[in-house]
Amino acid sequence: MSHYYSEEPGTPLKTKTIEVCIRGHCFKFVTASGVFSFGKIDRGTELLIESMVLNEGWRVLDLGCGYGPVGIVVSRFVDYVVMTDVNRRAISIAKKNLKINRVRNAEVRWGSLYGPVSGEKFNSIITNPPVHAGKDTLREIVINAPKHLNDGGLLQLVIRTNQGAKYIKALMEETFTEVRELAKGSGYRVYAGIA
Ligand SMILES: C[S@@+](CC[C@H](N)C(=O)[O-])C[C@H]1O[C@@H](n2cnc3c(N)ncnc32)[C@H](O)[C@@H]1O
Numbered sequence: 001m002s003h004y005y006s007e008e009p010g011t012p013l014k015t016k017t018i019e020v021c022i023r024g025h026c027f028k029f030v031t032a033s034g035v036f037s038f039g040k041i042d043r044g045t046e047l048l049i050e051s052m053v054l055n056e057g058w059r060v061l062d063l064g065c066g067y068g069p070v071g072i073v074v075s076r077f078v079d080y081v082v083m084t085d086v087n088r089r090a091i092s093i094a095k096k097n098l099k100i101n102r103v104r105n106a107e108v109r110w111g112s113l114y115g116p117v118s119g120e121k122f123n124s125i126i127t128n129p130p131v132h133a134g135k136d137t138l139r140e141i142v143i144n145a146p147k148h149l150n151d152g153g154l155l156q157l158v159i160r161t162n163q164g165a166k167y168i169k170a171l172m173e174e175t176f177t178e179v180r181e182l183a184k185g186s187g188y189r190v191y192a193g194i195a
Helices: 043-051 069-075 088-100 135-143 165-175
Strands: 015-022 025-032 059-063 080-085 106-110 122-127 149-160 178-185 188-194
Touching (some): 025 088, 043 149, 043 178, 069 106, 069 122, 080 088, 088 106, 149 165, 165 178, 165 188
Parallel strands (some): 059 080, 080 106
Antiparallel strands (some): 015 025, 149 188, 178 188
């Protein structure tokens, strides 16, 4: 079965370009069938983007970038962004979106979880995680985050309140020194874990 998180989506390619103004900047995003949130920006993604903590000079990982909205917005505020995804169609669309938005301080890499950034560290890992990929995937993202964060680095993620928020928060509390709720609304929570 083909999902938005499959390596090779089985659906024929359809694209739709959207315009999004958020955090003081406007962007054009190509979205695609077979890639998460076709034709729109997801409400959870929007809440994450509006509330995420960013600093100039940071190196950031956008894990599970999809068509790239998180990483591309982040690139306007930080030094460098690495965007990764397991879905090859997402990778090609995210690369297109870097060009369209003239982003020069970000790159897109294909691969699962932390595979594409092995041995690398970041100031923040930011993700709208692939909840439908299952609890094991979510767990891997959270428990392996500290290995890829500098001291004091942040794992920032959005999760549906009734689809794993409790589980994720508890896991983050076991894994991180401190966990803060950055935002809540429209059935989502944004959490930050401090390494
Ligand atoms: C909820 S979507 C978020 C996409 C994008 N960041 C956004 O907010 O629109 C999760 C993304 O994670 C990707 N994904 C699923 N399993 C993955 C894995 N094991 N490693 C990396 N990315 C994965 C999916 O292909 C999907 O693009």
